[in-house]
Amino acid sequence: MNNDNSLPQIVSFANAYLKFEFGISPTLSSYMLYDDEKWQSLITAGKLPNGTEGFYLPRTNVAYLASMSPFLVLNLYHEFHGHGLFFEKSLLGREMAEKDRKLAEMEKEIIGLDSLSDGILKLDNKHPLFPKYLEVRRNLEGINSHSYKVVEGFAVWMEHFLSKKFNKEGLFFEKQREMKKRFKEKYKISEEGFRKFMKFENDMGKHWLMYQLGFPKKYTDEILVELLERYYKNRFGNIVFALLYDEKPDSDIDLFVVSNDRSHSYYNGWLDIFHLQIDEFIKRTGLFDIGVTDPLFTGRVVFGDSAIVEGFKRKVLDAEITQDAINYNIKRARERKEIAKKYGHRTREHENTSVCSHTYLMNAKELKKGKKLLIQADLRQKYGF
Ligand SMILES: [Zn+2]
Numbered sequence: 001m002n003n004d005n006s007l008p009q010i011v012s013f014a015n016a017y018l019k020f021e022f023g024i025s026p027t028l029s030s031y032m033l034y035d036d037e038k039w040q041s042l043i044t045a046g047k048l049p050n051g052t053e054g055f056y057l058p059r060t061n062v063a064y065l066a067s068m069s070p071f072l073v074l075n076l077y078h079e080f081h082g083h084g085l086f087f088e089k090s091l092l093g094r095e096m097a098e099k100d101r102k103l104a105e106m107e108k109e110i111i112g113l114d115s116l117s118d119g120i121l122k123l124d125n126k127h128p129l130f131p132k133y134l135e136v137r138r139n140l141e142g143i144n145s146h147s148y149k150v151v152e153g154f155a156v157w158m159e160h161f162l163s164k165k166f167n168k169e170g171l172f173f174e175k176q177r178e179m180k181k182r183f184k185e186k187y188k189i190s191e192e193g194f195r196k197f198m199k200f201e202n203d204m205g206k207h208w209l210m211y212q213l214g215f216p217k218k219y220t221d222e223i224l225v226e227l228l229e230r231y232y233k234n235r236f237g238n239i240v241f242a243l244l245y246d247e248k249p250d251s252d253i254d255l256f257v258v259s260n261d262r263s264h265s266y267y268n269g270w271l272d273i274f275h276l277q278i279d280e281f282i283k284r285t286g287l288f289d290i291g292v293t294d295p296l297f298t299g300r301v302v303f304g305d306s307a308i309v310e311g312f313k314r315k316v317l318d319a320e321i322t323q324d325a326i327n328y329n330i331k332r333a334r335e336r337k338e339i340a341k342k343y344g345h346r347t348r349e350h351e352n353t354s355v356c357s358h359t360y361l362m363n364a365k366e367l368k369k370g371k372k373l374l375i376q377a378d379l380r381q382k383y384g385f
Pocket of ligand 1 (some may be wrong): 078083151152157
């Protein structure tokens with residue numbers, strides 16, 4: 001049913017779709033097709049279970065596929081787009097791939113091969129490198145068994161994601177039934193992983209799912225708004241505006257949200273939401289709180305009316321500097337300093353809170369001179385910290 005000539009096109013359509021949805025697609029991976037006889041000897045040599053129709057090796061970045069399978073296209077989506085993307089671009093996948101390549105390097109050195117191996121090798125256990133090799137291998141095997149559900153769950157999820165887009169969902173469920181019959185208990189873990197991913201996607205959306213796995217975050221404003229909708233759920237409607245600030249490649253997504261809901265902030269390792277209730281926002285901007293004026297003046301509107309945001313900025317620029325504002329920034333500096341003391345020296349928290357305290361203090365100094373710097377970077381540049 002599959003003619004080999006159509007595969008490159010199937011790959012490029014799927015790549016284009018992933019690029020469109022997530023801004024990424026496999027770039028280092030390739031795939032290799034094997035006819036029945038060669039496939040059998042490959043899985044025998046690799047000690048893979050009978051009935052296996054595809055596998056992916058992080059060390060070679062190759063998806064190995066049985067060309068005669070009726071599920072070839074799905075296997076391609078699973079191995080090449082699922083595992084390929086995971087091992088190339090996700091945080092955990094990259095870590096696992098790096099360890100696997102290290103193993104391959106050591107195997108090469110122990111055996112004296114000059115190319116990377118993709119089968120199971122007989123290694124000389126008296127070789128001086130062997131203990132180190134075993135250590136890395138056990139470590140990787142530990143991660144493998146620990147992460148099996150995530151790694152397989154993601155690949156099946158991706159297989160389903162692409163099969164849905166390219167009208168192969170029926171075939172996908174047919175394959176699931178077949179795999180359950182073929183691999184019984186072992187396939188249950190993949191299936192459970194897949195269900196978890198489906199539930200997660202349903203609750204939090206596909207972008208949240210990808211970012212949670214540590215994939216590069218290539219977002220648009222629409223995606224940021226979707227993240228906010230997923231996070232705030234029925235409280236989303238209370239948001240007055242949301243700004244994206246502190247934009248750096250490969251860093252957290254920093255959002256500043258002003259809402260009618262009470263102030264509370266959120267951080268999950270990649271999404272940092274600084275959330276203020278509108279009255280508190282107005283009070284703190286009136287006092288030239290540098291922690292609030294900074295996102296206001298450096299951020300970009302991703303949700304809400306820009307005219308409203310501009311109005312708030314103008315208010316700050318027009319407002320008079322009062323003794324209250326100076327005292328307030330000094331008080332904030334002292335508070336931060338006390339908090340910094342609670343953290344151990346040289347910790348990230350200590351460093352951050354100390355810098356924050358200093359920023360408030362320098363801000364107070366400028367306000368005293370009648371100057372509004374409003375932006376942290378400007379203060380830091382002026383005072384060299
Ligand atoms: Zn798999």
